[in-house]
Amino acid sequence: MNHNELLSALVDGELHGSELDQALRVLAENKLATAQFQRYQQTQDVLKGYAERGLSSHLVNRISLALENEPVYSQQTSQPKAEVITLPTPFWKQMTGLAVAASVGALAVVGVMTQPQNNLVTNSPMAAIDTPTAVITVAQAGERWIVDAPEIEYRLNNYLLEHNEQTGSSGVFSYARVVSYGAE
Amino acid sequence: MNVDLELVQRVQAGDKKAFDVLIMKYQQRIVHVITGFVHDPVEALDVAQEAFIKAYRAIPNFRGDSAFYTWLYRIAINTAKNYLTARSRRPPASDVDAMDATNYYDAPELKEFETPETKMMSDDLEQGIHQAIEALPEDTATAIKLREFEGMSYEEIAEVMECPIGTVRSRIFRAREAIELQIQQIMGEGE
Numbered sequence: 001m002n003h004n005e006l007l008s009a010l011v012d013g014e015l016h017g018s019e020l021d022q023a024l025r026v027l028a029e030n031k032l033a034t035a036q037f038q039r040y041q042q043t044q045d046v047l048k049g050y051a052e053r054g055l056s057s058h059l060v061n062r063i064s065l066a067l068e069n070e071p072v073y074s075q076q077t078s079q080p081k082a083e084v085i086t087l088p089t090p091f092w093k094q095m096t097g098l099a100v101a102a103s104v105g106a107l108a109v110v111g112v113m114t115q116p117q118n119n120l121v122t123n124s125p126m127a128a129i130d131t132p133t134a135v136i137t138v139a140q141a142g143e144r145w146i147v148d149a150p151e152i153e154y155r156l157n158n159y160l161l162e163h164n165e166q167t168g169s170s171g172v173f174s175y176a177r178v179v180s181y182g183a184e
Numbered sequence: 185m186n187v188d189l190e191l192v193q194r195v196q197a198g199d200k201k202a203f204d205v206l207i208m209k210y211q212q213r214i215v216h217v218i219t220g221f222v223h224d225p226v227e228a229l230d231v232a233q234e235a236f237i238k239a240y241r242a243i244p245n246f247r248g249d250s251a252f253y254t255w256l257y258r259i260a261i262n263t264a265k266n267y268l269t270a271r272s273r274r275p276p277a278s279d280v281d282a283m284d285a286t287n288y289y290d291a292p293e294l295k296e297f298e299t300p301e302t303k304m305m306s307d308d309l310e311q312g313i314h315q316a317i318e319a320l321p322e323d324t325a326t327a328i329k330l331r332e333f334e335g336m337s338y339e340e341i342a343e344v345m346e347c348p349i350g351t352v353r354s355r356i357f358r359a360r361e362a363i364e365l366q367i368q369q370i371m372g373e374g375e
Contacts, residue, residue, distance in 0.1 A: 005354065009356075010205070014338050024199070024205065038208050040360055041212070046310055062229075062233055064204055072198045073243070
């Protein structure tokens with residue numbers, strides 16, 4: 001293919017791959033080809049109302065000259081280097097441990113927060129309510145307070161319940177349990 | 185892949201010459217846009233040069249999220265505004281939207297500062313180009329008109345004209361050669 005035909009297609013942005021390579025090679029090696037490419041481009045610009053020919057014909061030379069001291073990029077430099085920070089291995093180990101701990105903590109918090117509201121409400125009062133019930137059950141199951149007179153048995157049970165309720169919150173060891181253990 | 189993006193990737197890979205092609209491709213448009221801000225053609229060239237240098241320095245970060253020209257246009261506008269601010273001159277209150285910039289041909293606010301001489305020259309050139317196109321064989325004239333005035337791709341033109349893409353490319357090239365000859369005559373270079 002004629003070089004100029006290649007350049008004409010380049011003006012239209014219709015070159016790719018090996019043809020683009022070829023056109024760039026021609027432009028790099030042949031100054032006449034560069035001038036021709038600029039003429040094609042400027043004709044297109046005039047047709048589109050951008051400019052009159054020749055206004056900035058030397059601009060590319062000026063810019064090329066100004067860019068002489070600029071770095072030539074490579075695949076490596078084209079990557080956003082600043083975003084890639086190499087960290088020592090122990091740092092990653094610490095970070096992994098921290099991440100695991102944070103995950104466990106987050107799961108615990110989420111677990112508590114996602115529990116049904118009813119459970120939260122019933123949990124604490126149940127300790128007070130269940131305790132006497134349990135004592136009654138234990139007492140009944142062990143038949144510790146079963147005596148011949150039902151009235152006496154009722155009173156003894158009440159004493160035990162009162163005692164258990166008071167000692168349950170004060171930290172004193174429950175006498176009822178001592179009694180129960182002692183019965184075994 | 186878009187040719188501009190391919191050229192940018194080549195620059196990013198170390199091919200500095202590929203940036204020259206981008207300069208040649210867009211220098212007129214950029215100077216034209218900057219002239220709308222800076223007014224003085226000589227100053228406009230300086231600002232355009234600065235804008236292209238900034239673009240080269242920023243090109244490693246170009247990822248193709250927008251068209252290359254849109255990206256370049258923004259750099260040019262910002263450079264022009266900074267230039268005016270540095271000289272205590274007020275930048276225009278509004279400018280052309282970057283998204284419209286790609287197909288921005290006849291902005292009245294950018295034509296405002298055209299001198300009579302440059303206007304006459306560009307009018308003569310434009311007239312000469314149109315004459316050259318009208319003198320072309322019909323197929324060739326149609327191909328270049330669809331390309332330059334309708335902005336069609338070679339593939340679209342091939343579809344419209346029911347011919348291979350290679351034929352379209354060849355017809356457009358022949359049209360450009362004829363136009364070039366006409367322009368040389370107008371500029372007095374052909375003699």
